[in-house]
Amino acid sequence: MFEAASSWLSSGFNVWLYTVVRTWGSSPRPIGSVMALRDDGRVVGSVSGGCIEDDLIHQLQTKGPPGETRPSIIVYGLNADEAHRFGLPCGGTLQLVQERLGTKSGLDTLLRALREGRIVRRTLRLSTGETHLADASDEPGAIRFDKTTLSTVHGPTWRMLLIGGGYLSAYVSMMAIPLGYAVTLCDPRPEYVAELEIPGVNVVRTMPDDAVIEMKLDARSAVIALTHDPKLDDFALIEALETRAFYVGAIGSRRNSDARRERLSLFGLRDAALANLRCPVGLYLGGNSPPEIALSIIADVTARRNGIPITELADVRLGKTIAG
Structure with missing residues (x-):
């Protein structure tokens, strides 16, 4: 998925990364699921059974690119009607971090580490969009999210x-x-x-x-x-x-x-x-x-x-x- 996102950026597209950081109730995809969205509506990866992906594409195509240049938090399924609409059973709720990929994202460094077979932890600071990579060979793969930073493990864990x-x-x-x-x-x-x-x-x-x-x-x-x-x-x-x-x-x-x-x-x-x-x-x-x-x-x-x-x-x- 990161390979595709990098290729899209190199071709001049705008790309947003969405990561599932928290769920309440039932959820189609687990915490840590990731999706990349291109500015023409093309996606790779998944954050739900398809309904949330469709909504993100619809929002992009009807309202234009997200106004936030820095990472932000998006919540789906706050009430029963919305949960049903987005395929979240049992009143489930899904929280995503939306990140516009760019020079601060460190995507090239991440891809180089993955190609070398390394396990790394990528930490994203939501206030600035800046990222930091560190070795994670001895760490568990669970993500860490405290509303100010998002930390995810990548590589063959x-x-x-x-x-x-x-x-x-x-x-x-x-x-x-x-x-x-x-x-x-x-x-x-x-x-x-x-x-x-x-x-x-x-x-x-x-x-x-x-x-x-x-x-x-x-x-x-x-x-x-x-x-x-x-x-x-x-x-x-x-x-x-x-x-x-x-x-x-x-x-x-x-x-x-x-x-x-x-x-x-x-x-x-x-x-x-x-x-x-x-x-x-x-x-x-x-x-x-x-x-x-x-x-x-x-x-x-x-x-x-x-x-x-x-x-x-x-x-x-x-x-x-x-x-x-």
Whole structure:
């Protein structure tokens, strides 16, 4: 989205940035959602289910550009009628910060940081429109807003390590990147990654257990082993299960998964750590093609990331499991 906004500015358009900073009741989009609006009505991003976007475009086209040159606060849904009009159920209310992008916005600096894979906190002072960027690699991603400053975190705040090259890893990567993951693909076998080029994916050829140690996994990290090769997977899984990674999984049939657990237990892995292994990885969705398996993996990871308890989907009658 910031890439598009920067391109629009370079082409001579006026651009406004809208950020959801507070909600009351039900809201179609969470706090931190962002949208950029061009002066001809084109938008990228989203702050609601569409009604508020439509109103902002309508206001622009009928009343002209916003008169405020400095950032301002906009509120939608103050009463039940307005909440219904803008698709805010249960009397919901939405508060936005409107910011006209320009030289004070620091957009080029922000984009450079994002291209380098850095996690940064952007702080906007509403009284002047000036911004400040700072490293945020150790900070949570929640926004901060006190009516005078708006502080938001940008960059790949989630990390995913995929062990093993191949088409399945490619599909998992392509689904993970739009979800905000910085993806690292590890496979020491050159024949498996020689022709695998995925924009935005960091490819390393070290041994997977070394990659796990090097990444210093935290609670916003996921590790997924996709090789079927115990020599590559097992030691990496042992290292990963002793970290705070929120998701550690390995592909395989249920029989192979049971054998894997037996092998890992022989290395003195704690029962509590072994219980966190998602093996077989993913949810059973009935498909066997690489894209379908990748979807099942991403669905499982997403549920875990959001703290949603999911009963494992499996066809018990047929004894099938993912990638079985």
